[in-house]
Amino acid sequence: MTISAETRDQLRELAARYPKSRSALLPMLHLVQSVDDEVTSEGINVCAEILGITSAEVTAVATFYTMYKRKPVGKHHIGVCTNTLCGLLGGDAVYSALSERLGIGHNEPSADGQFWLEHIECQAACTHAPVMTVDWEYMDDVTPASAVAVVDRLARGEQVESTRGPVIRDFQATEHTLAFPLDGLVNDGVAVDAKMLVGLRLANERGMSAASIPAGDA
Amino acid sequence: MITTGLTPIITEHWDKPDLYTIEGYRRVGGYQGLATAMKMDPDAIIGQIKDSGLRGRGGAGFPTGMKWGFVPQNDGKPHYLVVNADESEPGACKDIPIMLANPHALVEGVIITSYAIRASHAFIYIRGEVPHAIRKVANAVAEARAAGLIGDNILGSGFSLDVVVHSGAGAYICGEETALLDSLEGYRGQPRLKPPFPAVAGLYASPTVINNVETIANIPYILDRGVPWFRQFGTEKSPGFKVFAISGHVVHPGIYEAPLGITMRELLEYAGGIRGGGEVKFWLPGGSSVPMLTAEHLDIPLTYEDMAAAGTMLGTGTPMLFDNTVSVVKAVTRWLDFYKHESCGKCTPCREGTYWITGVLEKFEHGRGTAAEVDTLVNLCSQIAGRSFCALGDAAATPYPAALKYFRAEFEAATSTSADEQFNPVASYVFAEAATR
Numbered sequence: 001m002t003i004s005a006e007t008r009d010q011l012r013e014l015a016a017r018y019p020k021s022r023s024a025l026l027p028m029l030h031l032v033q034s035v036d037d038e039v040t041s042e043g044i045n046v047c048a049e050i051l052g053i054t055s056a057e058v059t060a061v062a063t064f065y066t067m068y069k070r071k072p073v074g075k076h077h078i079g080v081c082t083n084t085l086c087g088l089l090g091g092d093a094v095y096s097a098l099s100e101r102l103g104i105g106h107n108e109p110s111a112d113g114q115f116w117l118e119h120i121e122c123q124a125a126c127t128h129a130p131v132m133t134v135d136w137e138y139m140d141d142v143t144p145a146s147a148v149a150v151v152d153r154l155a156r157g158e159q160v161e162s163t164r165g166p167v168i169r170d171f172q173a174t175e176h177t178l179a180f181p182l183d184g185l186v187n188d189g190v191a192v193d194a195k196m197l198v199g200l201r202l203a204n205e206r207g208m209s210a211a212s213i214p215a216g217d218a
Numbered sequence: 219m220i221t222t223g224l225t226p227i228i229t230e231h232w233d234k235p236d237l238y239t240i241e242g243y244r245r246v247g248g249y250q251g252l253a254t255a256m257k258m259d260p261d262a263i264i265g266q267i268k269d270s271g272l273r274g275r276g277g278a279g280f281p282t283g284m285k286w287g288f289v290p291q292n293d294g295k296p297h298y299l300v301v302n303a304d305e306s307e308p309g310a311c312k313d314i315p316i317m318l319a320n321p322h323a324l325v326e327g328v329i330i331t332s333y334a335i336r337a338s339h340a341f342i343y344i345r346g347e348v349p350h351a352i353r354k355v356a357n358a359v360a361e362a363r364a365a366g367l368i369g370d371n372i373l374g375s376g377f378s379l380d381v382v383v384h385s386g387a388g389a390y391i392c393g394e395e396t397a398l399l400d401s402l403e404g405y406r407g408q409p410r411l412k413p414p415f416p417a418v419a420g421l422y423a424s425p426t427v428i429n430n431v432e433t434i435a436n437i438p439y440i441l442d443r444g445v446p447w448f449r450q451f452g453t454e455k456s457p458g459f460k461v462f463a464i465s466g467h468v469v470h471p472g473i474y475e476a477p478l479g480i481t482m483r484e485l486l487e488y489a490g491g492i493r494g495g496g497e498v499k500f501w502l503p504g505g506s507s508v509p510m511l512t513a514e515h516l517d518i519p520l521t522y523e524d525m526a527a528a529g530t531m532l533g534t535g536t537p538m539l540f541d542n543t544v545s546v547v548k549a550v551t552r553w554l555d556f557y558k559h560e561s562c563g564k565c566t567p568c569r570e571g572t573y574w575i576t577g578v579l580e581k582f583e584h585g586r587g588t589a590a591e592v593d594t595l596v597n598l599c600s601q602i603a604g605r606s607f608c609a610l611g612d613a614a615a616t617p618y619p620a621a622l623k624y625f626r627a628e629f630e631a632a633t634s635t636s637a638d639e640q641f642n643p644v645a646s647y648v649f650a651e652a653a654t655r
Contacts, residue, residue, distance in 0.1 A: 017382055018382065019296070019339060019422065020403065020404075020422055022403060022404035022405075023384075023402055023403055023404050024404065025404035026346075026384070026385060026386060026387045026401065026404065027384065027385055029387065030346065030385060030387065051404070060406060061404065061405065061406055064389065064406040064407065064562075065346075065386075065387035065388045065389050065407075066387075066388035066389065067346050067347065067387040067388035068387060068388075079347075082552075083308045083506075083552065083553075083556055084308060084506065084549045084552040084553050084556075085308065085309060085465055085466060085538050087552055088540075088544055088545075088548065088549060088552070088643070088646045089466070089467075089646060089647060089648045090646075090647035090648055090649055090650075092643065093644075093647060120347070121306070121308070121390065121556055121559065121560065122306060122307065122308040122309070122310070122390075122556075123347060123348075124305040124306065124310060124311045124313070124314040124345070124348065125311050125314065126308075126309050126310075126311045126463065126465035126466075126471075126536070126538060127311050127463050127464065127465045127471040127472050127473065128311075128471075129465060129466075129471075129648065130648070133347065136346070136347050136348070136349050137349060137350060138348075138350065143649045162350070164318065164350060165349065165350035166350070174349050177349050177352070177353065178346050178349060178352065178385040179385070181349075181352045181353050181355075181356035181357075181383060181385070182353075182356055182357065182360060183353065185353060186238075186353045186354060186356075186357040189350075191238065191318040191319065191350060191354065192232050192233070192235075192237075192315075192318060192319045194472075195470075195471060195472035195473070196229075196232060196315050196318070196319060196472060196473050197232055197233055197472070197473070198470050198471075198472035198473065198474070198489075199224055199226065199229065199462075199472060199473050199474030199475055199476075199488065200224075200226045200229050200230070200232055200233060200473075200475070201233070202224060202474075202488055203223075203224035203225070203226050203475075206224075208223045208224045208225070209225070209226070210225035210226060210227045210230065210451075210459070213220070213225075213447065213450060214447070
């Protein structure tokens with residue numbers, strides 16, 4: 001892979017987004033992954049060149065953050081939360097089932113280049129435990145069987161929709177979104193689900209409301 | 219004082235499918251707080267937030283107005299607002315839902331706060347692992363810009379503001395505010411020595427306010443409805459309402475908004491109780507970094523002051539509840555594995571200490587701990603707490619001593635019996651058959 005002239009322009013556009021260009025480094029590395037499927041040495045060098053810093057400085061950053069990978073991820077990144085809450089509520093079993101189905105372990109790509117498996121830390125969706133991610137989009141409330149079914153459908157090229165997000169694309173597409181979030185998908189899929197509304201609906205059912213409390217000097 | 223019942227405010231209109239759009243948000247009264255604010259003197263807004271008593275919802279509970287007041291004025295330097303949307307604390311899951319459902323409340327709060335602290339540049343630092351939340355916030359910012367609420371001369375006030383939505387890249391430490399600043403400057407996310415505090419020398423060494431998503435989302439409501447209204451909720455020291463995210467072995471996990479001062483027992487009733495009519499074994503009021511409590515603490519009001527008096531912290535206000543199927547040894551070991559993984563490596567007590575604690579805890583998980591090591595772990599934790607560079611080290615030293623206080627026998631049993639032999643792991647799965655429990 002080589003970083004194209006178009007990608008270089010986009011990297012410069014990111015650098016211009018901030019009062020000090022180096023602030024753009026994290027989004028720039030996401031953009032590198034969106035074209036190269038990993039943080040390549042060439043990508044590191046191009047970022048360094050655009051920002052006027054050394055490749056060693058960029059490498060130091062690229063190796064600190066877990067979302068950056070130094071080998072090709074493949075088509076889909078599969079994450080399973082195995083932190084305490086998700087793990088003990090079933091994430092451990094989900095991870096084992098996926099590991100067996102894919103024949104790979106933590107932070108490994110599958111031989112066919114289709115999947116990368118990672119046991120991830122808390123994904124800020126504990127109300128929806130156990131949580132899995134596909135290309136970082138939420139797949140909430142999974143079981144070992146439902147998680148394997150998701151992977152099977154992806155492997156067959158079938159459409160899979162995130163439980164709180166759009167239709168799954170691929171890892172590189174998500175990485176592009178992280179650099180340029182106005183990707184046209186904001187209206188797609190579900191964002192607010194029953195668990196996010198459970199308290200509101202209960203309050204409405206029981207006639208509990210803050211709206212009746214007067215504003216101003218009560 | 220309203221300290222009971224559910225009071226949907228930030229969450230009031232989440233069931234309206236277009237709330238995330240500017241039209242939908244305006245239809246329910248959105249951006250009225252901004253209109254009020256822009257007619258006020260910035261110092262008066264800071265005064266109003268001070269009077270409201272609003273405390274930071276990110277975990278530490280620092281008074282928000284006081285934080286804003288620390289920013290020096292007329293100092294000739296640019297000022298910055300940075301929103302900490304790096305929600306990564308194990309158990310915390312309320313900021314991402316706010317951004318998914320009601321991103322304009324955050325954006326409106328950002329504009330008001332920037333105006334108050336005289337910042338012409340604001341950054342919303344969102345963890346990279348949540349693309350859909352990033353989309354929603356970026357879209358809200360773009361809509362606000364198109365409506366003239368972000369950009370030059372907002373609402374004819376002469377105030378100008380640019381807002382940048384920034385994606386992180388996977389590092390829990392970046393929730394620590396000074397590590398977040400280093401990360402936002404394009405470096406490894408490692409904490410900075412304080413002082414100087416960010417209010418004096420923050421982003422690009424300029425005065426910077428860093429606030430949590432939920433804190434900022436409160437601001438429009440306070441401006442729109444006033445301090446007396448706000449202070450009706452909660453207690454004298456913990457005024458207002460809270461987006462509680464309840465997770466674990468409850469029948470209906472999810473988002474419940476209520477006044478501060480509500481009890482866990484009342485919230486648990488709304489959440490349908492523990493599954494299968496079971497009981498709480500242990501629970502944490504707000505993230506893995508606060509000491510755990512047990513069923514005997516369910517009647518303590520969920521306020522900053524009452525949680526502190528009970529020896530814990532309100533933290534992020536996102537209770538995790540575990541039932542009797544769970545091994546506390548396994549739970550604590552897993553949390554320590556997390557802190558070990560997320561230690562940034564800057565200071566020795568945290569970098570080495572999390573490694574050593576985890577190593578010893580793993581022996582217990584596998585039933586190979588020794589009686590002496592029950593106390594070795596206490597010693598190890600005490601070597602980290604208060605001796606690490608930032609709060610991550612303190613947090614790592616928290617779960618074990620708290621667990622030992624209530625469940626010493628379980629650790630002692632783990633000198634001969636593994637966690638999985640003490641507690642069948644299948645029984646704690648949410649999809650487990652009732653027969654296994």
